[in-house]
Amino acid sequence: MLIKYGLCYNSGVDIKKLIKPNIRALRAYQAEEIPCRIKLDANESPYSAISSQSGSTRTEQSAVSFKNNLQTLNRYPDPQATTIRKLIAKELKVKPQNILHGNGSDELIYNLISVFGGPVLYPGPTFSMYGIISQALGEKKVEVPLDNKFDLDVKKMLAAIKKYKPKLVFLSSPNNPTGNCFSEDRILKIIRQSKGLVIVDEAYQPFSDKKSFVPLIRKYKNLVILRTLSKIGLAGLRVGFMITGPDIINEVNKVRLPFNVNVLSQKVASEALQNRRQMKSDIRAIISGRKRLYKELSEMDGVIPYPSDANFIFFKVEDGNRIYGGLLDKGVLIRNMNSVGDGFLRVTIGTPQENEIFIKTLKQVL
């Protein structure tokens, strides 16, 4: 179904022409830590998707089922990551050929920029890796400021698209670090008017009640979705996914290192993806933690929290550096976002206990 494009709102896009000549000619190869007591800086889940709240039973089962994998560690991993691609395809209601696996979604960002090149366009502030990887690969990058509600400034975005003709537009929605989803209609306008690929990075989508853009890959040939297991309890595994049409998958596959996701990560990811109930219950727990934390932050003098669809809350205080340092002195690590502007901070939703300690400590240092 996904291989054919019945309706295509962007028929002007020629994927092959978007690819750098050297990539086009390529044949695919067939095969810092800060000490703290409470860590709320990296948008990790407070729960491991493998052990988690279910107690030690699943952990022990997983540990035992690992034996076979340890005994065959002399063998290279499945280069196609067949099992996990099938599982994620089923969950997202697409086909396995719509899925490409990465050693974390940041590797997929790297691969995309390798294949398509720049200019690379993205709003700001956003996930820093779009810019870092663009620069690492020597590609031009263009950042367009978000509007005053941290939504896409669609006029400026479209003007930049017209001016710079970006090969790639990265939209993190929910956006990191601001936490909000961009307006659906604004994202759609950008997808429709872009002659390059638009990558909607849905790393935090599981924490949002807004619609995923995954189903729209049927409609928009230039749409690419990124997903990751890193925010939902498996950051240690390094497993990310790209969801798009097979034309793009095939090209990106050319630059993907053949054995990019190791045997153990494939094994544990497949177990976790087969037992989504626990993962989903953990996500619900994080969402209710976020609601409670948002309310508490809203009620504090000198703190402005921003609405969040993600597993973190972006907020503003008068002296961000002092608050960040004060929290850290008391063992609570959050993220100092002074690169965005004075006073901006980001806190990851932890367990209810961790959230409580964070709030208590924040009140002490304010």
Next chain:
Amino acid sequence: MLIKYGLCYNSGVDIKKLIKPNIRALRAYQAEEIPCRIKLDANESPYSAISSQSGSTRTEQSAVSFKNNLQTLNRYPDPQATTIRKLIAKELKVKPQNILHGNGSDELIYNLISVFGGPVLYPGPTFSMYGIISQALGEKKVEVPLDNKFDLDVKKMLAAIKKYKPKLVFLSSPNNPTGNCFSEDRILKIIRQSKGLVIVDEAYQPFSDKKSFVPLIRKYKNLVILRTLSKIGLAGLRVGFMITGPDIINEVNKVRLPFNVNVLSQKVASEALQNRRQMKSDIRAIISGRKRLYKELSEMDGVIPYPSDANFIFFKVEDGNRIYGGLLDKGVLIRNMNSVGDGFLRVTIGTPQENEIFIKTLKQVL
């Protein structure tokens, strides 16, 4: 000791100047399977460095010690891979700051080419990834044929270095697929006369009785060594290492994805590196298997095996495609090297039983 360069035979090399401008300006981010019965195609060890000949005890210990790691899989891996870098540094008698970890050494090849760019020079035939990754990154590549003994044609290599001024020269020694080490003096000439980096890929060095080039990183600022766990029983983990001076390490670190080696691979690699005895005994078993296999192949009519310092043997038959297919029909998978020339094949050393079946089957199909 390694940070200072007392003697430097290549003082004309300015590492900073070798780096592409966009990399120089970058600040580092903190933070097809063929069915078969016997698989002798991918230069894997027949023994898992974790389970291996020692029976199930170590596997079970490893499985149990995994529990803690599964319980913390919600956390990102150590971006510095501190433990495994320390362990490999100790083994190779260098400092941890001389070591950079990759998601397999192919990722390090990718990173090196990203940082330094092309032209990329290498002899041929050799490991195909040097060329594939160069092309994936849009960099010029130059292949210089080996001499008729599969050794470096040092005259042609030096002429190519003079003509193309390669930023990077890749020398796989022992060389894949030919199996031999290049002459030490020829490698040294290339290191000394090259204004770019020379990367000696020692993926297969543990199977050789020739000297490693690792100690020479003290002497030659432009020398980089690659090592991997993939050939010594841990291909499934995806762990490779680059050994060189901290100047190069720091630059390559800029393009390395921060969490490139996952938690589980770091954990298992550290266990394996702390228990080298088993690994070393497995390597000895593979070397004696190779000696026996070489002798048997030498005694067969219509088979020309080439001397090997690696865990595989390169050999020539009259009709390589027929022999490859005939073996596969009987469930024995080796590597068809017809890309090198008609009749060239490569067989990985297996267990004694696997080697015996390979020989028996080869006799049947010849």
